[in-house]
Amino acid sequence: MPRHGGRAVIPDDLPEVGPPPLEGEDMARRGKGFKARKREDHALVLIRDLLASLDDPARARRLLLELGRYYDPVLGGAIVEVSHQRAIIEAIEAGRPGAAEALIQARYALYIKDRAHLGRGEEG
Helix, strand or coil: CCEECCEECCCCCCCCCCCCCCCHHHHHHHHHCHHHHCCCCHHHHHHHHHHHCCCCHHHHHHHHHHHCCCEECCCCEECCCHHHHHHHHHHHHCCCHHHHHHHHHHHHHHHHHCCHHHCCCCCC
């Protein structure tokens, strides 16, 4: 870059730097504040997927493993602890999807209980 008197000379024809212009849906969401930027709770997505996978033990096991990685500071541990994971898998493998679903729903209720005031509860 050419220098003039010890300072860099910046050409006038450089493109303007900044975020790309907003269009369509992005423009509509811009002024909505926090709710527009709120991210989906991945643990809730995994719980929904788990409930839908009670007939597939291998998939349920993978989903439980992933859920076990999510820490819940309110509960002071994993969202679905190892003992609960075992009980859920045992129920699925024994052909008792109702029992597995009840265990999952109990853990879900504990997880979501203190999040309703944050607007993070399920809407329906």
